[in-house]
Amino acid sequence: MAFYRSHILVSVDPKCLQKGSHEILDSLQDELVSHGLVDEVQVLETSRIGDPDVDGPDLIVYPEGVHYANLSVDDIPFLVEEHFLKGRIVEKLKAREHVLSDEELGAPKSKEVRVVLRNCGKIDPNNIEEYIAEDGYMALAKVLTEMSPETVIDTVMQSGLRGRGGAGFLAAQKWKFARQSPGEIKYVGCNADEGDPGAFMNRRVLESDPHSVIEGMAIAAYAIGAEHGYIYCRAEYPLAVKTLNIAIMQAREFGFLGKNIMGTGFTFDLEVRMGAGAFVCGEETALMSSIEGKRGEPRPRPPFPAVKGLWQKPTNINNVETYANVPQIVLKGPEWFAAMGTEKSKGTKTFAMAGDVKNTGLIEVPFGITLREIVYDIGGGIKDDKDLKAVQTGGPMGGFIPIQYLDLPVDYEALASVGSIMGSGGMIIIDEDTCMVDMARFFMEFTQDESCGKCVPCRVGTRRLLEILTRICEGKGQEGDIEQLENLSQEIRADSLCGLGQGAPNPVLTSIKYFREEYEAHIREKRCPAKVCRALISYEILEGPCTGCTVCARNCPVNAISGERRQTHLIDPDICICCGICMQVCNFNAIRIN
Amino acid sequence: MLKFLETIPATDPLAKPEQRQIIDQILEENKDIPGGLMVILNELQNRIGFISLAMQQYVSHKMRIPTSTVHGVVSFYSFFTTTPRGRHTVKFCMGTACYVGGVPQLIEKAKQTLGVDPGQTTPDGNVTIELCRCVGACSQAPVVVVDEEVHGRVRPNKFPQILRAVLDQGKQTSEQQA
Numbered sequence: 073m074a075f076y077r078s079h080i081l082v083s084v085d086p087k088c089l090q091k092g093s094h095e096i097l098d099s100l101q102d103e104l105v106s107h108g109l110v111d112e113v114q115v116l117e118t119s120r121i122g123d124p125d126v127d128g129p130d131l132i133v134y135p136e137g138v139h140y141a142n143l144s145v146d147d148i149p150f151l152v153e154e155h156f157l158k159g160r161i162v163e164k165l166k167a168r169e170h171v172l173s174d175e176e177l178g179a180p181k182s183k184e185v186r187v188v189l190r191n192c193g194k195i196d197p198n199n200i201e202e203y204i205a206e207d208g209y210m211a212l213a214k215v216l217t218e219m220s221p222e223t224v225i226d227t228v229m230q231s232g233l234r235g236r237g238g239a240g241f242l243a244a245q246k247w248k249f250a251r252q253s254p255g256e257i258k259y260v261g262c263n264a265d266e267g268d269p270g271a272f273m274n275r276r277v278l279e280s281d282p283h284s285v286i287e288g289m290a291i292a293a294y295a296i297g298a299e300h301g302y303i304y305c306r307a308e309y310p311l312a313v314k315t316l317n318i319a320i321m322q323a324r325e326f327g328f329l330g331k332n333i334m335g336t337g338f339t340f341d342l343e344v345r346m347g348a349g350a351f352v353c354g355e356e357t358a359l360m361s362s363i364e365g366k367r368g369e370p371r372p373r374p375p376f377p378a379v380k381g382l383w384q385k386p387t388n389i390n391n392v393e394t395y396a397n398v399p400q401i402v403l404k405g406p407e408w409f410a411a412m413g414t415e416k417s418k419g420t421k422t423f424a425m426a427g428d429v430k431n432t433g434l435i436e437v438p439f440g441i442t443l444r445e446i447v448y449d450i451g452g453g454i455k456d457d458k459d460l461k462a463v464q465t466g467g468p469m470g471g472f473i474p475i476q477y478l479d480l481p482v483d484y485e486a487l488a489s490v491g492s493i494m495g496s497g498g499m500i501i502i503d504e505d506t507c508m509v510d511m512a513r514f515f516m517e518f519t520q521d522e523s524c525g526k527c528v529p530c531r532v533g534t535r536r537l538l539e540i541l542t543r544i545c546e547g548k549g550q551e552g553d554i555e556q557l558e559n560l561s562q563e564i565r566a567d568s569l570c571g572l573g574q575g576a577p578n579p580v581l582t583s584i585k586y587f588r589e590e591y592e593a594h595i596r597e598k599r600c601p602a603k604v605c606r607a608l609i610s611y612e613i614l615e616g617p618c619t620g621c622t623v624c625a626r627n628c629p630v631n632a633i634s635g636e637r638r639q640t641h642l643i644d645p646d647i648c649i650c651c652g653i654c655m656q657v658c659n660f661n662a663i664r665i666n
Numbered sequence: 667m668l669k670f671l672e673t674i675p676a677t678d679p680l681a682k683p684e685q686r687q688i689i690d691q692i693l694e695e696n697k698d699i700p701g702g703l704m705v706i707l708n709e710l711q712n713r714i715g716f717i718s719l720a721m722q723q724y725v726s727h728k729m730r731i732p733t734s735t736v737h738g739v740v741s742f743y744s745f746f747t748t749t750p751r752g753r754h755t756v757k758f759c760m761g762t763a764c765y766v767g768g769v770p771q772l773i774e775k776a777k778q779t780l781g782v783d784p785g786q787t788t789p790d791g792n793v794t795i796e797l798c799r800c801v802g803a804c805s806q807a808p809v810v811v812v813d814e815e816v817h818g819r820v821r822p823n824k825f826p827q828i829l830r831a832v833l834d835q836g837k838q839t840s841e842q843q844a
Contacts, residue, residue, distance in 0.1 A: 176805050269761035272802030307708065307745050308801055310814070345701065346708050348743030349799065365703035366735075367742040383700065426763035426804035433805045464762070500762050514765055524742070627823050629778035651774040653822045 076114040078156060082131040084117045087124035095145045096129055103152035113156050119199070127167050141167035176276060177434045181450045185412065187420045188273075188396045189436045192280035197315050200322040203283040209328050211399035215291050216336040219402075221251060224295040228398065231406035232418030237263055237354075237391035238466065238495045239571070240417070240484040243398075246388055249378035250296040253386035258298040260289050261382065261389040263359055264305040264312065267351040268467025269518065271498030273422040274392035276434055278305065278312035281396070282319035286342060288395030290328065291402060293340045296388050301342040304359050307349055316344050351522035354496075355570045356389045358524065369526045370570035391496065393422060413439035417483035421497060427464075428455050428503035437482070444478040447501055458503045462586070466495025468515045468522075469575025471582030472508065491582045493575065507604035508587040509594055513541040515579040523572065530573030533564035537580060547607045549595035554584060603665040606650040610666050613654075615640045617662035624654035624663065674720040688713055689721065693728045703729065703739060707746055716747045744799075752787040752794035754832045759809040761800025767807035768822070773797075775822045779829060793832060 080100060084093050097115065104110050121132050127141035138161055140151065147165055154160045177193055180186050195202035203209070215224055229244035250258060262285060266274040278285065289301050305313050320342055323329040331339045345363050352358045353368040360382050362368035381387020397419060401409045410418045417439040423446070426432050430452035437446065443463050447453070454460050462472040471492030473480070480486050484494050502511065520534040537560055540553050561577030568574045584591060593599045600608040613624070613633075618640045625633040625641055632648040635641030643654070655663040671680065679685035692709045696702045706725060710717050717740055726733040740746045756776065758769050773784060776795055780788055787794040803809045806818025810828060817828050 266802070267799065269765075269800035270763050270804050271800070272804060275802045308799060345704065347745075348704065348708055348711070349745035350743045351799065362704060363701050365701035365705075365739070367738050369742075424804060426807065427766055432763075432807075498762075500766070502766075506766060514762070518760075623823070627775070629774040649774070651771050652768075653771045653774060656768060656771060656821060657823045 076112060078113045078136075079134045080113060080115045080131055081118040081121070081134070082115065083119065083121045083124065083129060085120035085124045085128065088120070088128035088130065091124075091129045092145065093129045096131070096143055096148060099145045099148040100152065103149050104156070107152060107157050109152070109156055119201075122167055130167060136161065139167040140165045176272070178431065181431075181435070183441060183445055183449055184436055185420050185438050186436045187400055188277060188284075188393050188422055189281075189434060190400075191284065192276055192434075195281065197280050197282055198318050198322075200283060200319065200326055203281070204326075207403060208283055208399075209287055209326075211402035212287050212290050212294075212328060213334055215294055215402055216334055216338050221295045221297065224291060224402070225251065227406050228295075228401060229406075231401045231409040232413075232416075233394065233397055233401060233409065234417060234484065235390055236393035236397070236421065236496065237356075238469075238493060240494055243390055243394050246378055246390070247292060247295050249376065250298075250386045250388040253379050255386050257300075257385045258296055259382045259385055259387040260293045260296065260298045260301040261356075261359065261363070261377075261387055262289055262301065262303040262395055263354060263356060263389055263391040264303050264309075265347050265354040265359060266309075266392070266496060267306060267354045267522075268469075268496055268498045270424060270426045270500050271467055271496050272424045273434055273497045275309050275312050277392050277396050277422075278309070279315050282312075282316050283323065284396040284399060285316075285392050286319060286323055286329070288398035289342060290333070290340050291398050292388060292390065292395065294338055296386070298388070299339050299341070301340065302363050302382070303342065303344045304347060304353070304363055305344055306347045306353075313344055313346060320344070350524070351518075352524045352570070352572050355572060358570065359389065360387065367524075369524050370572075372569060393497070414481060414483045416485055421482070421494070423497045423499045425451055425499050425501065427499075427501040428458065428506070429453070429501035430455055439483045440481045442479045442481055443473065446482070446499070447478070451501065454501065454503050458505065460501065461504050461506060462502045462508070464492075464500040464502060464511070464579075465498070466493035466575075466578070467498045468518045469493060469571065469578055470495045470498070471578040472502070472511070472586060473582070474586040491578065491585060493578065505602055505604070507545075507600055507602035508583040508590050509541065509544055509600075510602075510604050512579045512583040513538065513545050516541055516576070519572065519576040523576075527567075527569040527573060529564045529567040530569070530576065533560055533568075533573070534576050536560055537564070537577065541580070544591065544594045545600075545605045545607065547594070547598045547605070549591075551595065553595060554588065554591050558584060609650055610645050611643050611648055611650060611652070611654065612664050612666055613641050613643055614662050614664055617660045619660055619662075621659070623657050623659065627653050627657045629653065670720065670723050678718050678720045679714050680718070680720050680724055685714060689724065693725065697729050703731070703736065707736075707740060707743075711746050716750050718748060722748075752792050754792060754813055755794045755796060755811075756829070756832070757796045757798040757801075757811040758784070759799075759801050759803070759807070759811065760797050761802075761804055761807070761809075763804035763807035764800070764809050769808040769810075771822050772808060772810060772820060772825055775825050776829075779826060793829075 100115050121130050129143050130141040132139045154162050225244050225247050233243045234240045329341050347353050350368045353362045355370050357371040358368040377387045412419050420436050420438050422436045462474050464472050477490050487494050516538045520538045523530045523534050525531045561581050565574050565577050593601050603609050620638040630647050632644045633641050696705045722736045723733050726736045784795050784797045810817045810820050
């Protein structure tokens with residue numbers, strides 16, 4: 073086989089053809105011949121590279137990966153002479169960097185390290201060849217041809233990769249248990265039931281880089297000895313399901329899934345199963361029940377899934393992000409991975425930052441970074457330059473971290489030490505205008521609603537917690553409520569069957585621990601310090617700033633605002649439901665909360 | 667013929683030949699795969715729009731599992747509904763970012779505009795409003811999902827514009843029917 077030092081890939085997308093790709097191909101060939109480079113440089117046709125409307129006709133040169141755009145035939149002699157004869161990159165012909173208009177995932181900030189998100193937004197998720205060009209399925213090839221299942225497990229063990237779904241169990245330990253469990257039939261499962269409100273890291277990986285998850289699962293299947301896998305994806309993510317299904321079909325066509333993969337005799341296939349809107353199915357035993365077609369209720373452990381999982385067979389379940397890390401670990405070596413992070417938490421973690429921070433969206437940072445760096449250096453600080461009040465991590469089972477712990481290094485143990493959890497990576501930034509009692513009530517409303525009802529502590533306990541919290545928010549709190557919340561929380565945590573119930577009290581406990589004075593203000597003074605709880609506040613229109621523009625009156629859902637045009641308006645407190653719409657729509661800051 | 671099929675109302679999807687055909691096809695394709703019940707119910711919900719009691723009985727008969735099991739699964743998951751929805755669905759994301767970002771105000775606005783509470787359908791059968799779990803578009807909070815389309819950064823005074831497209835369509839349909 074001929075060896076070429078360079079490859080030129082010319083886009084023959086219909087739009088590029090229209091703009092003259094053929095002439096460019098011919099001209100390239102002529103120039104290479106005249107410089108005697110035909111044996112060194114290969115010219116290939118490829119599908120679209122950049123945006124054909126903006127960049128076409130364009131080509132890309134490997135190994136450098138230089139993208140030349142808006143080419144004309146006249147550019148080619150110069151390009152060939154400079155780049156291929158003299159080895160100089162022609163800056164003036166290079167494609168302009170496209171400004172990313174991606175709301176969720178901007179260009180990496182200085183403190184970010186992108187491992188799991190490396191391909192997101194860079195490759196076309198519906199084209200397996202683009203994944204392959206980024207060393208895709210190389211790790212699977214390496215595993216199948218050079219490594220025994222035990223070496224794979226050892227490698228992942230050395231990397232220190234911990235489950236990214238929340239509990240932080242060593243991934244390789246789980247694989248080892250599943251491998252050692254007796255049985256002919258075993259399964260691998262991928263938990264893509266990303267139900268935490270405020271978390272969308274996994275959705276983005278599935279939609280933008282589905283093959284990294286498929287490859288990771290295939291490697292895990294080889295390690296534990298499974299031939300079949302399931303990806304359980306929540307029904308709220310229709311695009312992720314569609315992208316995954318396309319990716320699985322393409323992987324089958326290319327022989328990365330199916331029988332006798334890469335001629336090694338290894339067989340593995342995969343299917344996507346959809347949830348139907350039950351949060352508890354993110355718990356691994358509930359998830360298995362749901363895949364089996366049953367109500368998604370958790371089962372007591374032991375037996376653990378690694379011993380008796382799907383259809384009573386040994387099963388390994390990891391989350392999307394865990395699997396997406398695996399190919400990189402195999403390719404770059406466990407040492408590379410273990411060099412990032414803290415002593416017990418290795419590698420990077422994706423977070424979905426939301427709430428009152430300037431730059432919301434996805435980030436990926438090495439473990440050990442402080443919350444301060446995340447909020448201020450990456451997040452750009454708080455919106456409208458208000459004060460930060462707390463950071464909420466770990467979704468509805470997580471806790472609030474107050475500002476005195478801003479310099480805490482983010483890893484599994486540190487977050488647990490202050491009463492929160494890592495969770496799957498939701499991170500809500502909360503400013504001074506947020507009421508912590510109301511937030512605790514909000515999370516409890518969620519958990520109470522999503523409690524599957526199988527075990528009593530969770531089913532009844534969360535309901536009681538919610539009732540007390542609602543009472544406090546409505547100004548009907550009593551002395552002793554805080555203590556009752558605390559006692560009840562301890563019991564729910566100790567006695568619940570699964571992670572949902574065990575984690576449910578976290579928002580209550582941490583908000584009491586760090587913001588007890590807010591609870592006391594609600595209960596004793598019937599006052600909401602953050603001016604959020606509707607029963608404890610009233611709205612007023614200020615005479616000075618009000619211009620009488622009538623916007624508030626027109627938008628009030630209960631017609632509580634009266635006033636003539638150009639006259640100061642008035643809110644009738646008996647009708648007002650304190651929804652706050654008037655304040656949001658007012659352009660003159662004329663509305664005040666008392 | 668199954669006994670209960672004789673008593674089903676004429677409005678049930680099972681009584682309409684073209685929908686019956688879809689139901690049969692979904693059952694035929696999936697009833698033998700492991701864990702097929704969830705797959706079937708998801709398909710039925712997607713393509714028929716809801717899963718009536720008669721449909722549950724039919725699934726139970728075809729799959730040879732108790733009706734109580736089928737109903738247990740249908741009632742467990744919030745995506746499965748047993749009554750038809752409006753032609754359009756307006757969902758309010760109740761994720762944390764959206765809650766903090768102002769979805770409660772939008773819901774008030776919607777109640778005012780449409781005259782129905784979340785979970786209900788307008789009397790003309792045009793619009794159903796619902797609360798939903800985090801749709802994962804937190805960076806665009808607050809989020810309203812109209813049918814499949816996600817609208818981000820919705821302010822209360824802009825909300826009627828989003829609704830208008832849906833309402834206008836409804837008007838046209840009812841005028842055509844009239």
